[in-house]
Ligand SMILES: Nc1ncnc2c1ncn2[C@@H]1O[C@H](COP(=O)(O)OP(=O)(O)OP(=O)(O)O)[C@@H](O)[C@H]1O
């Protein structure tokens with residue numbers, strides 16, 4: 164519409180000029196004509212100006228329109244952006260145009276450019292660039308006076324003389340349109356106005372570009388996602404198919420497995436049962452095995468112990484045999500010595516000086532007899548006269564003698580007030596024990612001390628303690644001897660019961676004391692323990708099996724007769740030792756007895772058959788060649804059932820003396836003396852004497 168009116172106006176003016184010239188009267192002065200013409204020319208010039216302005220405006224709006232169209236219609240946003248800049252460059256006769264966008268780090272970078280000069284550059288924003296970013300257009304008429312531009316590459320500085328910066332905003336931040344020219348002061352007011360109007364277009368273009376980039380990125384991403392989704396779906400589908408196939412196989416396998424599992428479970432149950440059975444069997448056999456091992460071990464230990472015992476008993480046996488053999492002859496010799504000493508002493512008047520010599524012989528004989536007894540006792544060959552006795556009465560009876568023996572420096576304490584059970588023992592042997600121990604304690608207390616003798620009932624239970632090891636459970640009577648003497652080391656304690664072991668000087672000890680004690684204790688089925696430490700004194704504890712039997716009343720009351728019984732009885736004396744036979748005859752004949760002598764059983768039986776009168780008593784040795792005493796007694800008794808028998812022996816020789824005594828036989832220990840012989844005779848014939856009324860006593 165503008166164009167029409169312009170053209171119209173121009174035509175109008177030209178037409179007016181023409182009509183003015185034509186209608187102007189000739190008489191119009193030249194001056195007027197000149198004025199009119201100049202006015203017309205001015206009007207024409209103005210018209211020309213207006214026309215070029217209109218042209219400019221048209222081009223500008225054409226360019227804007229073109230830009231808008233491109234922006235709106237273009238699919239290729241980057242191309243559109245570049246095209247916009249190209250249009251701008253052309254429209255404004257620019258050298259170059261580019262867009263700088265603020266990055267996250269605050270730097271500026273060119274996102275689109277009409278020249279490669281500005282591409283890939285990082286622009287450090289100075290004060291001027293920051294001012295532009297803050298929303299202000301800046302026209303740098305001459306870049307040589309702009310610090311921001313002076314910091315750019317020389318190549319840029321060579322090509323750019325002036326620049327116009329117009330800011331705009333995008334979705335991602337701030338940006339600016341930079342237009343450059345190689346001419347200083349290129350950007351005049353109208354260019355600036357145009358560019359300011361244009362810059363929102365650049366913003367829109369950049370916005371589109373960015374949106375487009377984002378969209379493209381997103382579309383690409385989506386496409387990729389879709390593709391991978393599709394691929395995944397395909398995979399899934401394939402997998403599903405495989406799964407279905409696998410599932411069928413799996414179902415089959417599961418079934419198979421289940422079957423196998425069932426079979427396995429059954430097998431496992433079976434195995435468990437078998438393992439349990441086997442374990443039980445093993446456990447049982449293990450128990451049996453360990454029992455067997457224990458038994459074997461016990462048996463081994465037992466064997467070891469038995470072997471040691473065997474060695475010990477063999478040793479004792481050989482010592483015993485030696486002692487037995489020696490003491491047999493010894494006892495016979497001692498019988499003669501002691502017996503005739505005693506007879507001689509009885510016959511000699513009190514004033515006879517020979518009596519003293521005979522007393523010496525008698526006491527030497529007694530000492531020798533004691534030694535023989537010791538020998539027999541430790542080798543356990545001592546002939547025992549077992550009786551039911553009470554330990555308290557034995558200890559009490561010996562008290563006085565012990566007090567005398569231990570001397571004044573040692574205090575004797577007797578603890579026998581508590582009643583104790585009876586035991587079966589040979590009282591003289593128990594006395595022997597006490598004496599040997601008392602002597603030892605005395606020797607252990609050279610500077611005095613205390614000696615305590617105790618008796619007590621003791622029950623040994625099934626749970627044997629260490630101290631009473633080896634003892635079978637049951638009731639015992641304990642006899643303990645304790646002193647406050649020098650005591651013993653463990654080494655000495657191990658040896659003390661060995662025969663001939665002594666720590667005493669030669670001549671002081673023979674080492675038979677405790678061996679004798681041990682032998683006696685063992686012969687009584689007892690046990691002995693020692694408890695001692697050097698400097699702490701010594702305690703010996705002896706245990707005898709208790710008996711419930713009571714001491715016969717006549718034994719409790721029977722005092723030892725001080726007088727000897729006279730007699731008229733006939734006594735058959737059988738001993739292979741002539742001196743024994745002589746002593747018996749020499750003892751008995753003066754008292755009225757008739758003595759028949761026999762050197763052996765054969766002779767004795769001949770006497771028994773040929774003797775016209777009654778033989779009242781058989782006094783026979785036990786150990787004899789050919790036929791021993793008990794065998795002879797058995798035959799003799801057949802002929803003289805009413806007669807009494809007294810056995811004589813010095814040592815144990817395999818004959819069960821206890822059973823002989825219980826069968827009515829009496830026992831006389833060798834070496835016999837006239838006193839012991841007459842006492843025994845009195846004991847044995849006493850009852851018969853009452854019956855027959857024969858009686859006689861000698862003083
Ligand atoms: N009460 C005790 N205190 C300290 N040591 C003792 C005691 N009893 C025995 N002994 C030790 O035991 C050893 C052996 O004693 P045993 O009675 O067997 O022989 P002995 O006393 O030496 O000689 P014997 O008794 O034949 O005269 C003794 O030499 C002594 O060392």
Ligand SMILES: [Mg+2]
Nearest residue numbers: 599603676677
């Ligand atoms: Mg001793």
